[in-house]
Amino acid sequence: MGREGSEGANMTSQDGRRAFLRGRFTARSVMRPFGALPPMEFEEACTGCGDCSRACPENIIMKDSEGFAVINFKKGECTFCGDCIEACETGALGGAQTWLWRARVSEDCLSQKGVHCRACQDYCDEQAIRFQLQTGGRAEPQFDLQSCTGCGACAAPCPVNAIKFSQISQPTEVSQC
Ligand code: SF4
Ligand code: SF4
Ligand code: SF4
Structure with a gap:
């Protein structure tokens, strides 16, 4: 399934390349939810379905301009409850549960x-x-x-x-x- 609001329904090799390049340049600046895979893998796996956002009791998971899940601390704090991880069915939040x-x-x-x-x-x-x-x-x-x-x-x-x-x-x- 493609990301909500994205132009294509399926991930193409061009999508993969864009995600690869985006991952390279945004790796250090984008705060993904707790448990997120490393940047490139995360952007390959996240469909922008919003399941993590709906599951977050603190309402701090938004979508970035690309439709990917991103943390917004202006809305509140992360309690590291793991509800976002449990809600994510794509594996995008199936990474190490460390918070750097x-x-x-x-x-x-x-x-x-x-x-x-x-x-x-x-x-x-x-x-x-x-x-x-x-x-x-x-x-x-x-x-x-x-x-x-x-x-x-x-x-x-x-x-x-x-x-x-x-x-x-x-x-x-x-x-x-
Ligand atoms: S760990 Fe809990 S509080 Fe933190 S982003 Fe995930 S659902 Fe929200
Ligand atoms: S809350 Fe006040 S003291 Fe703390 S960083 Fe902001 S302006 Fe500075
Ligand atoms: S633990 Fe760190 S991030 Fe949390 S409120 Fe204190 S200074 Fe801020």
Whole structure:
């Protein structure tokens, strides 16, 4: 079955090549749901059916511009419940259940500019965020990569969308609830 909204019903070799190239260039920048296969395999397997999205109790799985499932932490956090994995019948979420994404802060952070804000810290259950006081009333949020689970709970409360996510190189096993 082709992706919903895509032009063709069946995967052609051209589709496969596009997925291959897309995988090469987006591998490090697109946050797929928990359990996703590596980028190229994921994009070959995901049909854009939306089953994972409907199964997610946090409503954080959207579709990207290509119709593939993508996480949006502006909607909420991932609890690593695994419901998306169970709902996916294509195997696209049948990869290693590791989560390599971790939070970091961008230069848009209000606190770094001297405006009092601790919203991200307030929402972090893991207490992974500490503030390093600086001159001029500024404070820089610092993220402890050992404590951060990459759940995304800190992202939505940030008033200026300053929380970004990057992948670490070493897998960290995440236990399911
Ligand atoms: S693991 Fe659970 S909360 Fe996280 S994206 Fe999947 S269904 Fe949603
Ligand atoms: S919530 Fe956003 S603006 Fe506020 S301290 Fe955290 S990163 Fe900075
Ligand atoms: S991603 Fe989750 S664990 Fe990491 S800093 Fe944000 S709220 Fe805390």
